[in-house]
Amino acid sequence: MSKHQIAITFLVLFILPLMFACGPGPGKDKVPPATQASRGLNAESVTETVTRIANTSAESVNGRKVYSVSCLLCHGKNGDQKANNAMDLTTSTLSLEERIKVIAFGRKQMTSFQDKLRDPEIKAVAEYVATLRKDVQ
Numbered sequence: 001m002s003k004h005q006i007a008i009t010f011l012v013l014f015i016l017p018l019m020f021a022c023g024p025g026p027g028k029d030k031v032p033p034a035t036q037a038s039r040g041l042n043a044e045s046v047t048e049t050v051t052r053i054a055n056t057s058a059e060s061v062n063g064r065k066v067y068s069v070s071c072l073l074c075h076g077k078n079g080d081q082k083a084n085n086a087m088d089l090t091t092s093t094l095s096l097e098e099r100i101k102v103i104a105f106g107r108k109q110m111t112s113f114q115d116k117l118r119d120p121e122i123k124a125v126a127e128y129v130a131t132l133r134k135d136v137q
């Protein structure tokens, strides 16, 4: 090996890996630790969001209208349509908080409505779906 080749081998084997290890680049430290929480993925923030929505005043919102726009497609007018594997809302026994959680965060084929509806709209529609229950009518 010539001196030149030895120098290049040294460069490739030692210097370049060092540059990648220490130099700037997409380091792990750059991901902010709050990413999960800000997406509502940890248990604590799910509870916080559900509590916040449950404590919101929904008086100014017509839950039936929100339902017609956002929920009718799968759950149907009376709540028992079961399209796209939707659950029958006429026999659902979830509490207000549990309904808010499903609506805000979604479950299986049901999409999350957290970013599509405002807090009062989520609460109003969660209250409205309880009126679809068979035992209520």
Ligand code: HEC
Pocket: 066, 067, 070, 071, 072, 073, 074, 075, 083, 084, 085, 086, 087, 088, 089, 091, 092, 093, 094, 099, 102, 103, 107, 108, 109, 110, 111, 113, 125, 126, 129
């Ligand atoms: C894309 C179809 C779809 C839309 C739109 C949809 N849902 Fe659902 N919903 C589902 C599915 C599927 C399930 C069952 C999820 C599961 O199996 O865990 C479900 C479950 C639920 C449950 C839980 C019932 C129980 O007893 O566990 C509630 C409450 C509910 N939906 C309310 C709503 C409301 C309110 C809206 C409108 C804001 C809505 N859904 C819009 C598909 C939908």
